[in-house]
Amino acid sequence: MKLTDSEQAMLNGREGKAKQKAMELLVRYGEALNCERFVDTTNVAGVPGYFAPVLLDYYKATGDDAYDIIYSRFDLDSDEVVEVPRMMVNSCALQGGVDAEGWQTLGKTADALRMSQSSEAASAGRGIKILKTCTPYLAGNVPKHGEHCAWMESSAVVYCNSVLGARTNTEGRESTSSAMLTGKIPDWGFHRDENRFASHHIQVEIDVESMMDWGMLGYFTGATVQERIPVLTGRFSRPDLIRHKHFGAAAASSGGVEMYHLEGITPEADTLDKALGSRKPLEVLTYGKAEQRRTYDELNSKASDPNVDFVMLGCPHAALEQLQEIARLLEGKRISGNCNLWVFTSRAVKSEADALGYTKIIRAAGGALLTDTCSSIAQAIPPGTKVAALDSAKQTHYLPAIMGIQGWFGSTTDCIAAALTGRWNGVRP
Amino acid sequence: MSAIPHPTQMITLHGRKVVGGCAEGEALVTRDTISGWGGINPMTGTVIETRHELRGQSFKDKILVFPGAKGSSGWSVAFHTTRLTGTAPKALIFNEMTTKVALGAVVMRIPAITDLDQDPLQVIRTGDWVKVDGDRGVVEIYRGERPIGE
Numbered sequence: 309m310k311l312t313d314s315e316q317a318m319l320n321g322r323e324g325k326a327k328q329k330a331m332e333l334l335v336r337y338g339e340a341l342n343c344e345r346f347v348d349t350t351n352v353a354g355v356p357g358y359f360a361p362v363l364l365d366y367y368k369a370t371g372d373d374a375y376d377i378i379y380s381r382f383d384l385d386s387d388e389v390v391e392v393p394r395m396m397v398n399s400c401a402l403q404g405g406v407d408a409e410g411w412q413t414l415g416k417t418a419d420a421l422r423m424s425q426s427s428e429a430a431s432a433g434r435g436i437k438i439l440k441t442c443t444p445y446l447a448g449n450v451p452k453h454g455e456h457c458a459w460m461e462s463s464a465v466v467y468c469n470s471v472l473g474a475r476t477n478t479e480g481r482e483s484t485s486s487a488m489l490t491g492k493i494p495d496w497g498f499h500r501d502e503n504r505f506a507s508h509h510i511q512v513e514i515d516v517e518s519m520m521d522w523g524m525l526g527y528f529t530g531a532t533v534q535e536r537i538p539v540l541t542g543r544f545s546r547p548d549l550i551r552h553k554h555f556g557a558a559a560a561s562s563g564g565v566e567m568y569h570l571e572g573i574t575p576e577a578d579t580l581d582k583a584l585g586s587r588k589p590l591e592v593l594t595y596g597k598a599e600q601r602r603t604y605d606e607l608n609s610k611a612s613d614p615n616v617d618f619v620m621l622g623c624p625h626a627a628l629e630q631l632q633e634i635a636r637l638l639e640g641k642r643i644s645g646n647c648n649l650w651v652f653t654s655r656a657v658k659s660e661a662d663a664l665g666y667t668k669i670i671r672a673a674g675g676a677l678l679t680d681t682c683s684s685i686a687q688a689i690p691p692g693t694k695v696a697a698l699d700s701a702k703q704t705h706y707l708p709a710i711m712g713i714q715g716w717f718g719s720t721t722d723c724i725a726a727a728l729t730g731r732w733n734g735v736r737p
Numbered sequence: 738m739s740a741i742p743h744p745t746q747m748i749t750l751h752g753r754k755v756v757g758g759c760a761e762g763e764a765l766v767t768r769d770t771i772s773g774w775g776g777i778n779p780m781t782g783t784v785i786e787t788r789h790e791l792r793g794q795s796f797k798d799k800i801l802v803f804p805g806a807k808g809s810s811g812w813s814v815a816f817h818t819t820r821l822t823g824t825a826p827k828a829l830i831f832n833e834m835t836t837k838v839a840l841g842a843v844v845m846r847i848p849a850i851t852d853l854d855q856d857p858l859q860v861i862r863t864g865d866w867v868k869v870d871g872d873r874g875v876v877e878i879y880r881g882e883r884p885i886g887e
């Protein structure tokens with residue numbers, strides 16, 4: 309890699325040991341990518357120094373220096389433990405495993421909570437914003453058009469590139485923790501104009517309206533184009549933030565979609581030709597009724613028992629409008645005694661929901677509004693859960709595989725109905 | 738032991754170094770892309786993704802031959818953890834370069850090669866003995882019988 313003088317100075321250790329180790333990791337990473345230079349990044353989102361139990365055990369990190377040990381050995385992949393200074397650029401922490409209020413509901417131990425709070429305090433002390441969400445763009449971190457970011461969380465990455473027109477690859481824990489200390493990330497992939505054009509054209513031939521419709525379209529898109537960039541044209545109305553969130557999250561789970569274009573809607577797709585960079589698409593695909601039904605059936609292939617004992621909503625973390633809808637559906641009702649309802653959101657959105665009374669309504673109905681994590685990340689479901697109902701294609705992709713349970717996919721209304729009755733009555737489109 | 742051993746066929750592929758170093762072992766080949774976080778269990782080194790053709794199979798100490806990485810940005814963390822639990826593959830051979838697989842290969846500290854002159858998914862079969870020289874970008878595939886004394 310070709311380094312600037314200031315990058316070379318960091319690599320030589322003139323800016324301290326931690327920045328040296330961070331640059332070493334970034335150079336190894338850049339070389340693996342066959343990338344020639346770094347780009348300056350001003351917005352980094354990761355999981356810096358997160359105390360996963362497996363790491364605490366492995367590194368025998370039990371004392372006051374646990375954060376430095378985990379950050380050095382795991383985040384920077386350094387064999388030497390270095391003192392981790394204040395971060396150099398705007399940095400935030402994404403979702404983690406323990407909710408400080410709802411940890412008991414999640415079945416976490418007091419010890420796990422202490423660990424989580426201790427790594428959080430160490431991050432905060434180094435200038436990292438503790439957003440604790442997979443939706444930083446709903447919690448105060450909204451990148452500007454064209455801003456070079458280094459973000460983790462595939463659903464946030466696809467939102468950042470596609471909806472906001474900012475630029476990030478899907479970074480990992482080690483690269484984001486290194487970027488927080490140096491403000492550098494390989495100038496590769498989505499940072500460069502030529503890599504942001506669509507290669508696949510998907511013609512949508514049915515009406516795509518609801519959040520569930522967008523989730524299915526996203527799941528189909530990811531499975532079809534894998535990690536390539538699609539441009540979609542056709543019969544869809546302008547999606548709101550929530551629909552973008554569910555479309556992108558689904559496409560990033562069934563495939564590796566990190567950017568998409570919607571003709572006439574997303575910022576780099578004024579026209580089909582512009583989205584394609586004036587090139588012919590490699591493939592033109594159709595999404596019609598048959599494809600939608602196939603996607604629905606695929607998402608529901610992991611369930612057969614109609615007795616639902618767990619409903620999980622808020623993947624990616626629920627926006628305020630979603631909590632409003634959930635509260636409206638639950639108001640004055642009680643969920644079934646055989647069923648649990650967990651709704652996940654960010655701390656920022658929960659405080660708004662608290663103020664608006666949505667939290668109280670969800671709780672009065674027998675549900676829980678939780679933050680910081682989700683069932684897949686925390687690997688937490690109510691004891692004895694056998695069959696879940698989910699309104700997120702992404703969560704349906706992950707949760708049954710991770711927890712060994714059945715999982716139904718449907719609309720938010722289908723899921724709330726399942727919570728109230730304990731029965732799945734989802735409607736196939 | 739059979740009187741006449743199977744003739745060993747050796748095929749050589751050339752590609753680009755992702756991570757240097759040398760390793761050899763039995764190939765585990767899949768045509769499905771691999772999810773890291775949520776797609777593998779890093780404590781056991783097995784694929785857990787529903788409907789994945791390797792579901793339930795272990796990649797520990799194997800030469801993992803696959804199209805590329807997909808899914809969560811926790812890819813590198815999941816595979817980095819396999820290094821700590823001793824369940825990592827011995828080397829990676831893959832087609833599609835992404836930030837996920839590049840970072841994962843770096844922190845696993847195992848040889849990795851991409852951009853090969855023939856499609857490794859077509860040439861390499863599960864069970865073949867494979868030698869990987871990451872620095873030179875060379876992959877040697879032995880079919881029929883494991884080479885001795887090299």
